[in-house]
Amino acid sequence: MTEDDILNLTTDEKLDLILYRLAALEADIGGLKIAEAARVRLANCAEKDPALCELVIVEGDLAGMSCKHGRDPRTQAILPLEGKILNVEKARFDKMLSNSEVNALSAALGAGIGKDYFNIEKLRYRKIILVCDDHVEGSRLRDLLLSFFYRHMPQLLDHKTAGGETKSYVYLAQPPLYQVWRGKVGLPSSEISGSSGQYIKDDREMNRYLIDKAAGETSIAVKKTGEKIEGGALSLLLEKFLEFNDFYQKLERKLIDRRLANALLESMIGGEGLMRKDGRRLREIFADESLLGRIESALAGAEYKTGLISNEEHGLSAIEVKNVRNGSRILIDWELATRVELEPAVDLYKSFLQPIPPPYLIKEGNSETEVKSRGDLLDYILYVGKKDLTVQRFENLGEMNPQQLWESTLDPEKRALMQVKIEDAVRADELYTALMGDQAESRSVHAVIDGLNEDMKAVKEDIKEIKRDLKDIARSFNTLAGDGAKLRAAYDDLETRVSTLERESSQETNRRG
Numbered sequence: 016m017t018e019d020d021i022l023n024l025t026t027d028e029k030l031d032l033i034l035y036r037l038a039a040l041e042a043d044i045g046g047l048k049i050a051e052a053a054r055v056r057l058a059n060c061a062e063k064d065p066a067l068c069e070l071v072i073v074e075g076d077l078a079g080m081s082c083k084h085g086r087d088p089r090t091q092a093i094l095p096l097e098g099k100i101l102n103v104e105k106a107r108f109d110k111m112l113s114n115s116e117v118n119a120l121s122a123a124l125g126a127g128i129g130k131d132y133f134n135i136e137k138l139r140y141r142k143i144i145l146v147c148d149d150h151v152e153g154s155r156l157r158d159l160l161l162s163f164f165y166r167h168m169p170q171l172l173d174h175k176t177a178g179g180e181t182k183s184y185v186y187l188a189q190p191p192l193y194q195v196w197r198g199k200v201g202l203p204s205s206e207i208s209g210s211s212g213q214y215i216k217d218d219r220e221m222n223r224y225l226i227d228k229a230a231g232e233t234s235i236a237v238k239k240t241g242e243k244i245e246g247g248a249l250s251l252l253l254e255k256f257l258e259f260n261d262f263y264q265k266l267e268r269k270l271i272d273r274r275l276a277n278a279l280l281e282s283m284i285g286g287e288g289l290m291r292k293d294g295r296r297l298r299e300i301f302a303d304e305s306l307l308g309r310i311e312s313a314l315a316g317a318e319y320k321t322g323l324i325s326n327e328e329h330g331l332s333a334i335e336v337k338n339v340r341n342g343s344r345i346l347i348d349w350e351l352a353t354r355v356e357l358e359p360a361v362d363l364y365k366s367f368l369q370p371i372p373p374p375y376l377i378k379e380g381n382s383e384t385e386v387k388s389r390g391d392l393l394d395y396i397l398y399v400g401k402k403d404l405t406v407q408r409f410e411n412l413g414e415m416n417p418q419q420l421w422e423s424t425l426d427p428e429k430r431a432l433m434q435v436k437i438e439d440a441v442r443a444d445e446l447y448t449a450l451m452g453d454q455a456e457s458r459s460v461h462a463v464i465d466g467l468n469e470d471m472k473a474v475k476e477d478i479k480e481i482k483r484d485l486k487d488i489a490r491s492f493n494t495l496a497g498d499g500a501k502l503r504a505a506y507d508d509l510e511t512r513v514s515t516l517e518r519e520s521s522q523e524t525n526r527r528g
Contacts, residue, residue: 070139080095223257235249262360275336
């Protein structure tokens with residue numbers, strides 16, 4: 016940036032520029048408080064070659080301690096962070112720099128901060144791994160860290176190398192939710208080895224594990240046809256049941272009312288359903304008022320107050336339902352049907368579920384049990400899968416001992432990492448803004464509602480602080496009004512202080528070298 020560019024900056028941009036440069040210099044000088052804060056938290060690795068080093072950023076001090084004991088100290092550095100990092104989408108830059116979590120992170124990376132002052136060549140680690148809990152607060156910390164990188168260290172996510180390659184140095188770890196053992200065993204404590212058990216990432220994978228285990232111990236017969244299903248075919252069928260069940264739950268959440276969801280599905284894929292009996296496609300139904308009118312009549316027959324709404328611009332119609340369970344108004348339109356993936360669910364139902372209707376006979380050893388519905392069949396199979404199984408569920412990372420963290424999350428030979436990339440800067444900007452906003456899907460509706468009052472209080476305090484700062488700036492500039500020489504002298508003084516810090520940084524680097 017040239018001197019002319021600096022002179023053309025606004026006052027706020029000049030202040031941010033100075034803060035960026037000071038932060039970058041402070042990160043370089045080991046004796047300053049930022050580096051001291053980082054040294055308290057950071058457990059560095061022995062390797063000095065950045066290409067061989069990993070920085071594992073882990074949520075919480077307890078999990079951080081386990082990671083420090085379970086890591087490979089030759090190449091893995093551990094930096095525990097609490098969920099107190101500022102929302103960098105909303106915080107002013109000077110306030111962000113005073114945040115201890117931001118300071119510790121910036122100092123550990125060692126490459127400065129700010130788009131114009133972040134130097135990727137000084138980065139101490141070529142792999143930065145985020146290890147966060149998979150609950151709401153953990154997801155929020157992960158999103159805040161990604162937003163911080165995107166805003167103030169974008170080269171971490173989108174670095175153009177000399178060879179023209181685009182690289183990202185940021186990865187998401189995939190810590191497990193469960194560890195399971197066949198047979199009855201004692202659960203490992205923080206001192207006991209966690210080996211021999213199998214790690215399972217989430218509930219979906221856990222259900223698949225239970226289905227595969229139960230399918231090796233049972234078989235089923237379709238009572239109406241006598242068809243016998245076992246082994247791999249039974250596992251596949253039950254996984255399709257799970258997939259359809261996920262769709263149903265998504266539909267129920269959108270419609271709020273389970274009875275309404277059942278009535279809609281019956282009119283679509285029931286015995287007389289348009290998509291089952293007449294073979295109609297979903298968009299065809301929403302584009303034809305007479306067809307959608309048949310769906311509306313079915314819902315009205317289920318005692319719902321309904322009405323057809325036409326959208327002439329897009330050539331599609333919708334059904335308005337006015338008396339849903341909690342008094343809400345629901346619009347069943349093409350957008351909702353697409354969002355809940357209604358058409359793929361119907362295809363799944365027609366291909367896998369419809370040809371194998373209930374009831375079912377389940378044979379397990381010498382016993383035989385009859386179940387009346389697909390849901391009952393799935394529940395029974397999951398029950399069988401849990402027999403003679405010891406399960407440990409990790410409510411948070413702090414419940415895992417060092418060996419469990421090493422085996423499941425840190426061991427390069429076994430772990431699964433998801434690389435974070437930015438292919439479209441505009442789309443990424445919108446994504447991170449949405450993730451940090453009040454409409455973020457990662458925060459539950461209840462969490463948003465419960466936090467509104469606190470958020471408003473914080474906003475009001477921020478407004479008051481901004482007004483105070485503006486008054487201070489106004490007073491300062493009033494003092495300097497009409498005297499450009501004083502303003503230039505103040506700016507020159509700041510430049511001198513920056514130059515002094517640069518010399519100190521260079522001397523400190525030479526001394527340590």
